[in-house]
Amino acid sequence: MNIISAKNYSDLSRRAAGFIAAQVTLKPDCVLGLATGSTPIGIYRDLIERYRRDELDFSRVRAVNLDEYRGLAPTHPRSYAFYMREHLFEHVNIDEDDCFLPDGLAEDAEVECARYDELIEELSGIDLQLLGLGHNGHIGFNEPGDAFIPDTHLVTLSESTIEANSRFFDEGEAQPTSAYTLGIRGILSARRILLVVSGASKAEALQSALCGPVTPRCPASVLQLHPDVTVIADEDALSKMGL
Numbered sequence: 001m002n003i004i005s006a007k008n009y010s011d012l013s014r015r016a017a018g019f020i021a022a023q024v025t026l027k028p029d030c031v032l033g034l035a036t037g038s039t040p041i042g043i044y045r046d047l048i049e050r051y052r053r054d055e056l057d058f059s060r061v062r063a064v065n066l067d068e069y070r071g072l073a074p075t076h077p078r079s080y081a082f083y084m085r086e087h088l089f090e091h092v093n094i095d096e097d098d099c100f101l102p103d104g105l106a107e108d109a110e111v112e113c114a115r116y117d118e119l120i121e122e123l124s125g126i127d128l129q130l131l132g133l134g135h136n137g138h139i140g141f142n143e144p145g146d147a148f149i150p151d152t153h154l155v156t157l158s159e160s161t162i163e164a165n166s167r168f169f170d171e172g173e174a175q176p177t178s179a180y181t182l183g184i185r186g187i188l189s190a191r192r193i194l195l196v197v198s199g200a201s202k203a204e205a206l207q208s209a210l211c212g213p214v215t216p217r218c219p220a221s222v223l224q225l226h227p228d229v230t231v232i233a234d235e236d237a238l239s240k241m242g243l
């Protein structure tokens with residue numbers, strides 16, 4: 001595991017964007033596994049700037065997102081499909097037909113999960129998976145539990161995750177309580193993984209993930225088993241690592 005210490009959020013964003021840009025440059029038709037949340041926003045902004053400077057070409061890139069709320073249409077402003085268009089897809093030359101997310105409105109959750117895993121297989125897997133980290137150690141929406149769940153599945157979100165994500169919803173606005181997420185096998189099958197973590201509030205989760213036991217109680221700890229993980233974290237997030 002390669003751990004890169006960034007000075008602050010903007011340094012983290014620049015370094016992580018550079019990492020993704022290198023992937024796209026080396027393999028222009030790569031499959032990027034993408035994530036949502038606050039942390040990747042600066043990375044996407046930086047990628048857009050690189051695209052505008054003609055340094056990056058997304059025309060052959062395929063994008064597969066980690067997760068999506070159940071019950072939200074892709075046009076819903078709080079859906080992850082909307083987030084991805086707003087923060088990246090609309091601003092670069094990626095083909096929207098090559099951008100995939102679980103369908104929040106799918107009638108049959110089981111069928112949708114199987115479809116998503118098959119789709120990733122058809123794309124020959126993910127070259128680079130970008131991950132954020134939840135305060136409780138979740139990755140994607142793989143919440144702490146008794147066992148790692150391998151395949152794409154529907155999750156009932158934990159109170160703490162609903163609370164952490166409530167900042168994206170207006171007061172009184174209904175917030176989804178379940179979501180689709182790539183499972184742990186799906187994440188670990190990616191050829192390379194880039195974990196980005198910012199802020200002191202994530203320091204404990206990051207320490208458990210990287211230095212604690214590999215346990216489904218801290219889903220991100222499973223990344224210790226992957227042969228090609230790069231962590232880019234700012235000094236605040238690394239403050240409990242004793243580096």
Ligand code: GLP
Binds near residue numbers: 035066131140
């Ligand atoms: C959400 C997303 C995750 C994300 C995590 C951390 O629950 N499903 O994919 O990594 O939150 O988000 P943030 O970067 O906003 O702290």
